[in-house]
Amino acid sequence: MAFPERPSAIPGYEDWPAYVRSRPTADVPPRSRALAGVLGVPAPPDEVSPTVEWEGTHDGVTTTALSWQLGFGPRTRAWLVKPAGTAGPLPAVLALHCHAGDKYTGASRLVEFPPGRTEPGVDSDPRRHDLYGGRALATELAREGFAVLAHDTFSWGSRRFTLEAPPWRTADALAGREAQWREQCRTPGAAEAYNAAAAFHEDTVAKAAGLAGTSLAGTVAHDDLAALGVLASLPGVDPSRLGCLGFSGGGGRALVLAALSPAIRSYSVTAMMTTFDSLFPAYLDAHSWLLQTPGLARLGEWPEFTALPDAARFLVQYALEDDLFPAAGMRAANKMLDDLHPSGRYTGTFWPGGHEFTIPMQEEAFAFLRDALAPASATPATTKRTA
Incomplete structure (x- = not known):
């Protein structure tokens, strides 16, 4: 009896497991080695050579589209945004996009493209x-005098998996969603269909990561x-x-990146701080594998x-x-951070509203990073704390 050929469970990333197994764990400060080990963070390539795809200036900022090839999977696309006409050296920020349940779109959600500029395979829906x-976000931060790089990370945007022929388990689950669309008499767009x-x-990605010796969060890192x-x-x-700074899943990425790299002088986390304990039992399904790596809570x-x-x-x-996030979990996290950092290293602020990086919150984060990344001779301002 002939069986149908089983599709790849990691389409577009068949070279990922071998890459992970061929790489040592990332070289990080000694106190962060346990974190890097639990996440299974592979050491990135010693050199990454970006290619300039295009460059354009509009409304006071210059945007440069870049791409580079890592050791596995598709090429990474990224955008460098900085004030027009500046030679530098500028303070620089890595802007980390959120999860948002939108893997079709990656870092492009943080960038304003010059008029007439289109990006192949990028959702340009405003x-x-x-x-x-x-x-x-990245474009607005550049207007504040920063060089800002926003890149697609593993499994988002240009680094997404190829799911036109999804693996069997994904295809079975997707069939139910497609039936709902038919009942609603509507045809989803490319982004909605991909994100479903x-x-x-x-x-499946989380299972593959564990089998290879990494995790979704570790490969993102x-x-x-x-x-x-770069x-x-x-x-x-x-x-x-x-x-670095990020909102939601991007905020979690900012904290992990700062822990792994001593090059990060300051960072900002928005709408991504709680205690693990507070997620039980009602908030587990609110979060992805990006936060919930097996074994992480043991650290x-x-x-x-x-x-x-x-x-x-950090902010x-x-x-x-x-x-x-439950309010009790956020309050408990804030109390824990106050106790951990009595010297004033930590600034925590509470804002009205839901899960969003509002313009006033952005303005506070920009001002905080401007002070924190000022030249060593400058006197930093104090960020006001609200409760």
């Missing part, structure tokens, strides 16, 4: 900025470390003044990982009506 107050498949497929190396090497960037609570980075100062912003 609604991609919805969780960011309707504006492009990717939501089911994330469980690999891509983020590589992007940080940013530090770019002309006009001051490598002694590097920071400590999420706020405790802020003791690992070398960064002198955490909480949304009081955030439906992804």
